Amino acid sequence: MILIGIGGFLGALTRFYLGKWIVHTYPWTTFFINITGSFALGVLFALHLSDWLWHFIGIGFLGAYTTFSTFGFESLQLVEQKKWSHAIIYMSSSILLGILCATLGFYMV
Template structure:
């Protein structure tokens, strides 16, 4: 049953990821805004659900499989982030690649921290 929970969450996460990609489809900008956005949102949600499921047990452990493993695993896109960064470097866009790398790491770690801190303070 847990396999189905992960699969359901993953399907919903993939749909969510695709929706963000369509909504933030790059026009003429060479910066991967959609991937950065889903990784920040996914990190924020990871922090929130970490508190709700792991720390406070306000949701059952089964929800960890649906949300944290399935949904957020499919919603966030580290592999896409990696290939986009590599392509920026290969295309000679070193400055953009370094900015993207730095923003992704700093903002996603900050988002997890904020998710945990805000959720803890509200509970």
């Protein structure tokens, strides 16, 4: 449990500072973070690392680094702003590319 907490702390910090470093073009910062996190999780899963590394990196770090709640909130904001095409592109590309990147990461290993 401690490893998940430490990993989560580090993942949240990485997400925060990476989000500040990336040119903030709403909502594409979250998109980039979630896609890279999906890829990393696919790689990690394929490596079949020990349980403690899975808990630390997979559940802790990558769980905090990526964020479904922000994705949902930003999707809702786009809908409320009646930016229909942006919302559809953001939601569909996030889901499809997230799965594709996780698969790609898995098979690259």
